[in-house]
Amino acid sequence: MTVITGSTPLRPEREWSIGWTDVGPFLALLALLLIGFLINPDFLSATNLGNVITRSAFIAIIAVGATFVISSGGLDLSVGSMAAFITGVTIMFMNAMAPDWGVLAIPAGMAIAVAIGLACGLLNGVIVTVGKIEPFIATLGTMGIFRALITYMSDGGTIPIDRSLRDAYRPVYFGTVGGIPYPILISIAVAALASFVLYKMKYGRKCAAVGANEDVARYSGISIIKTRTIAYAIQGACVAVAAICYVPRLGAATPTTGVLWELQVITAVVIGGTALRGGKGHVWGTVAGAVILELIANLMVLSDFVSEYLVAGVQGVIIIIAMLIQRFSK
Amino acid sequence: MFRIKRIAAVAVGTLLIAGHALAADKKVVAVSIPAADHGWTAGIVYHAQAAAKEINAAFPNVEVIVKTSPSATAQVSALEDLSARRKLDALVILPHTSEELTTPVKAVKDAGTFITVVDRGLNDPTIQDLYVAGDNIAVGRNTAKFMIDKLGGKGNLVVLRGIPTVIDDERIKGFQDTIKGTSLKILDIQYANWNSDEAFKLMQDYLAKYPQIDAVWANDDDMLLGVLEAVKQSGRKDIKLALGGNGMKDIVKKVIDGDAMTPVETPYPPAMIKTAIYMTVANLIGQAPVRGTVKLDAPLITRENAKEYYFPDSPF
Numbered sequence: 286m287t288v289i290t291g292s293t294p295l296r297p298e299r300e301w302s303i304g305w306t307d308v309g310p311f312l313a314l315l316a317l318l319l320i321g322f323l324i325n326p327d328f329l330s331a332t333n334l335g336n337v338i339t340r341s342a343f344i345a346i347i348a349v350g351a352t353f354v355i356s357s358g359g360l361d362l363s364v365g366s367m368a369a370f371i372t373g374v375t376i377m378f379m380n381a382m383a384p385d386w387g388v389l390a391i392p393a394g395m396a397i398a399v400a401i402g403l404a405c406g407l408l409n410g411v412i413v414t415v416g417k418i419e420p421f422i423a424t425l426g427t428m429g430i431f432r433a434l435i436t437y438m439s440d441g442g443t444i445p446i447d448r449s450l451r452d453a454y455r456p457v458y459f460g461t462v463g464g465i466p467y468p469i470l471i472s473i474a475v476a477a478l479a480s481f482v483l484y485k486m487k488y489g490r491k492c493a494a495v496g497a498n499e500d501v502a503r504y505s506g507i508s509i510i511k512t513r514t515i516a517y518a519i520q521g522a523c524v525a526v527a528a529i530c531y532v533p534r535l536g537a538a539t540p541t542t543g544v545l546w547e548l549q550v551i552t553a554v555v556i557g558g559t560a561l562r563g564g565k566g567h568v569w570g571t572v573a574g575a576v577i578l579e580l581i582a583n584l585m586v587l588s589d590f591v592s593e594y595l596v597a598g599v600q601g602v603i604i605i606i607a608m609l610i611q612r613f614s615k
Numbered sequence: 616m617f618r619i620k621r622i623a624a625v626a627v628g629t630l631l632i633a634g635h636a637l638a639a640d641k642k643v644v645a646v647s648i649p650a651a652d653h654g655w656t657a658g659i660v661y662h663a664q665a666a667a668k669e670i671n672a673a674f675p676n677v678e679v680i681v682k683t684s685p686s687a688t689a690q691v692s693a694l695e696d697l698s699a700r701r702k703l704d705a706l707v708i709l710p711h712t713s714e715e716l717t718t719p720v721k722a723v724k725d726a727g728t729f730i731t732v733v734d735r736g737l738n739d740p741t742i743q744d745l746y747v748a749g750d751n752i753a754v755g756r757n758t759a760k761f762m763i764d765k766l767g768g769k770g771n772l773v774v775l776r777g778i779p780t781v782i783d784d785e786r787i788k789g790f791q792d793t794i795k796g797t798s799l800k801i802l803d804i805q806y807a808n809w810n811s812d813e814a815f816k817l818m819q820d821y822l823a824k825y826p827q828i829d830a831v832w833a834n835d836d837d838m839l840l841g842v843l844e845a846v847k848q849s850g851r852k853d854i855k856l857a858l859g860g861n862g863m864k865d866i867v868k869k870v871i872d873g874d875a876m877t878p879v880e881t882p883y884p885p886a887m888i889k890t891a892i893y894m895t896v897a898n899l900i901g902q903a904p905v906r907g908t909v910k911l912d913a914p915l916i917t918r919e920n921a922k923e924y925y926f927p928d929s930p931f
Contacts, residue, residue, distance in 0.1 A: 325824070332849075333823040340816055441651020441660060442930025445865075459848055535811050535844055539837070541653050542812070586805060586820035593805045594779075 310557050310573035313607045317580050325587045333583070335466060339458075341579035342468035343368070343527040344546065348553040348571045349472075349479045350406075350523025353516040354420075355554050356483070356566030358496035359413060361517065362424040364524050365546030366431035367405050371398050371528040373435045373538040376446045383447045390447075391454050398525045405431070406521020410514035428547070436540040445537040458533040468530045472572065475526060479519075480568040489566075492516060496563025553578055556607060577607070641678045642704040642899050644670075645697045646892060647690055648733075649711055650683040651930070653809070654837055654863060658885030658931030659709060666892040674900055679892065687711035691719045698723050705729040705895045709888060713738050729898065733891045745898075746908045747891040749883040751782050753913040754860045755789025755834070758881050761915055762799065762830050765856060769798035770829030773821045775838050777809040786834045786860065802828070807838050814841030822849045830856035836863035839877070846876070862886075862916065862924050863931055871921045880916040882924055885931060887911055 321328035328334075347364050354361045379394035386393060405427075412423040438444060446454065460467050483489035494502040495512045503509055532538075555561055556577055557570030581603050585596045646667065651657035660683055667679035682697060684690035690711050697703060706728050710716035717738040724730050724742050732743040740746070762772070774790070777783040787804070794801070802825050807813040814833055818841060821828065831846070831854060833839040839859030846854050854876065859866050862882035869877045890911065897903040916924050 327823055330823065333820075336819045336823065340819070436652060439657075440930040441657030442654055443865075535815065535840060537811075537840070539654065539811065540651075541810050541837070544810070582816070583820055583823075586803070586817060587824050593776075596805070 307558065307567065307570065309610075310567075310570040310577065313556070313610065314573050314577055314580075317577060317584070321580065321584050321587070324584065328584065328587055333587075335469075337579050337583045338576055339466040339468045341575045342472040343531055344549050344553055344578065345472045345572045345575035346475050346523050346527040346530070347520075347546065348550045348557070348575050349476050349568055350520035351550045351554050352479065352557070352559055352566040352568050352571045353483070353492060353519045354513075355551070355559055355561060356496045356563060357492045357513050357516040358499065358563030359513055359516060360420040360424065360551070360561075361409060361520050362421065362547045363405075363409060363428040363431055364520065364550055365543035366428045366435070367402070367521070367524045367543075368528050368531065368546060369435040369538060369540070369542035369544075370431040371401050371405070371525050372532055372542055373438050373444050374398070374401055375528060375532060376444050376538055377438065379450055380447045383450055388450065388453045391450060395529050398529050399522055402521040402523075402525025402528070403518050404521070406518040406524070407514065409521070410517030413517065414510040414513045432540070435538060435542070439538065439540060441540055443537045443539045446532060451533075451536050454533040454536075456533070458530055471526065471530055475523065476568050476572050482519075483566055483568055488512070488515065493563075493565045497565070549575075549578055552604065556604070578604075641676055643701055644677060644679045644705045644707065644892070644895060644899065645703050646679060646681045646707045646888070647693055647697070648681070648683055648709045648888065649690070650685040652685070654931040655835075655861060655883075655885055658926075658929055659888050661926075661929045661931065662886045662889045663892065666889040670892065670896055674896065677896055677900060679896070684711070687715040690716060694719045694723060698726060698728070702726070703728045705731065705899055707731040707733065707888070707891050707895050709733040710735050710737060717742070729895065731891050731895045733888055744906050745891070745894060747887055747894065747911070748909070749887055749911045750913050751785035751883065752789035754881045754883050755786040755791075756793045757913050757915055758832055758858050758860060759790045759793035759799075761879055762832070762856060762858070763794065763797050766799065766829055770800070770855075771825065771827055772799055772801050772830050772832060773818075773825065773828055774801055774804040775807040775814050775817055775831070775833040775842065776804060777806070777835055777838070779806065783834065790832065790834075807833070807841070809835045809837055811837050811841035814838035815845050816841075818842045818845035819849070822846070822851060826853075828854050830854065831858070833857070833859050835859060836861045836866045836880075839863075839866060843876070860913075864926055864929055867916060867921050867925045870916055870918060871925060873918055878918070880921070880924070881913045882916055883913060884911070884924065885929075886926070 351361060375394050375398040378397045379390045382390035382393055409424055409427055412418055413420045457467055462470060491507045491512045494507055495509055499509060553574035554571050556574035558567040581600050585591055585600060591599050646663050648659050648663055649656045651660045663681045667681050670677055670679050682693045684693045706723050708720060713735055720730060720737060721742050730743050731745040733747050776787055803821060805817055807817045822845060831842055833842050836859040842857055846857060857876045860881045860883060862880060862884045866877060866880050870880050894905045898905045
């Protein structure tokens with residue numbers, strides 16, 4: 286446990302060499318785009334790419350948060366359930382405020398969403414750090430709790446947003462600025478902010494240090510508890526931002542909202558070049574990873590040679606091959 | 616000292632017997648169903664509870680107990696608890712899985728309980744006294760018939776299917792068999808796991824892939840909600856029909872309102888649990904013979920009859 290290994294050692298800041306881990310995901314992305322174009326030229330149409338990148342935004346935003354958690358040596362399995370829970374609570378608050386506040390209920394609801402996200406993340410963080418429970422088990426527990434809460438709040442059915450808010454809120458998913466959909470802009474902003482925190486601020490270095498080697502970090506005077514707890518809180522806030530973008534898409538929360546998102550999120554982070562056992566995080570790689578996952582699913586539908594029964598299998602094979610290429614091209 | 620104990624024991628015994636006699640006056644009907652974890656099961660829970668409330672109010676000598684279970688294992692335990700506590704006169708069960716529930720239900724049957732099975736059959740059909748289910752093949756068939764009529768027998772279709780199960784296979788089979796021989800062409804068929812989000816994505820992809828789509832069939836209403844959003848976003852005008860199935864209240868409402876794209880609906884109603892409970896009680900109280908198999912048809916819900924299938928208070 287004390288041996289520092291890993292494909293992502295902490296590099297001195299001044300070194301400018303760009304490693305394969307940094308470009309790998311983007312090369313994979315380019316390769317995928319090329320293959321996609323050869324299979325079906327429609328693949329590169331602006332509408333299709335716009336759709337795919339827009340819908341990868343939820344996973345991308347949550348995965349940016351997960352980059353912090355995983356980089357600091359943690360893991361969060363509860364993000365999918367948490368997204369559903371926050372979506373449900375946000376809609377209920379917005380609906381309750383709509384009669385008095387009108388359209389202002391939307392920004393108020395968004396603020397509440399972020400507050401709840403932070404609280405949920407903090408809860409995970411405290412259980413893991415202060416409670417000293419393995420992240421896998423702790424977040425598996427909260428995953429069940431959040432899922433049960435959304436099921437309970439909706440009686441197993443749906444929590445729809447008030448009709449008077451529906452049209453006003455819709456542009457947050459479907460609207461564009463200069464032709465670029467809002468969710469894409471929001472995920473770029475989240476990723477930019479995250480990369481600033483992770484690479485330019487002291488906290489980012491603490492995060493990677495704690496993830497790379499806990500003991501060394503502790504001897505250097507870094508508070509493990511504080512660093513990890515903050516990472517989980519950031520994760521919670523990111524889930525809330527994703528939930529805010531998610532609500533206007535279908536205008537409802539259901540017990541099946543966000544099912545298995547946690548696995549997509551973790552996959553995106555790992556494809557992006559961050560090691561699952563902690564260490565340096567790769568924010569932009571993570572975003573590329575999320576887009577890659579969504580592109581693969583899109584490609585499966587646009588191509589005609591995969592039977593509907595085998596889609597999931599082929600997706601799995603592509604992900605593994607992409608990881609192998611990254612590994613051996615180093 | 617010894618005598619007091621004996622008197623106490625006798626007294627307790629008498630009470631127990633009296634209590635038992637009191638309970639025996641009431642006919643007990645246990646209803647064991649899956650817990651609400653998505654729209655359709657939420658509907659099952661809603662209608663089962665409604666039936667229990669109505670029957671308990673109408674017949675003072677019947678007690679309907681509803682027990683929900685989140686998994687097959689939990690349902691097996693629930694059955695053991697229900698039957699251990701008191702004698703059950705009847706059991707209405709919607710099994711989580713056929714395999715795991717067959718033996719436990721048999722054990723309840725052997726104790727002399729009337730067994731009503733709903734929706735999913737057990738592996739051994741001799742256990743059930745009454746079997747109530749919807750007709751999944753008819754769901755596919757009736758949707759297909761409507762599409763053939765409406766589109767004049769030709770056009771391009773895309774289909775979204777659910778989770779690989781018998782239910783899904785039957786619906787798809789009913790649909791495919793019916794359009795065979797017509798000029799309706801299924802351009803594509805993919806799984807969207809009965810999930811609105813996955814259906815939204817899949818429909819976006821269909822729209823990107825095919826320039827001309829005349830009709831969409833999502834074999835469940837949760838998926839239809841995602842499909843409708845994707846179509847709305849694309850602004851495409853070529854899609855004439857987008858149909859679902861199951862009888863979700865939002866979609867039935869569309870039919871009532873005369874929606875152009877979704878003018879009809881095919882039911883696979885969760886209210887079938889209510890049919891089963893009422894029939895079971897009819898047998899228990901009214902000596903009405905009900906043993907046999909009841910297969911609810913999936914008649915088209917149109918604007919004329921939609922009110923019959925609209926439950927605004929139900930979560931589904």
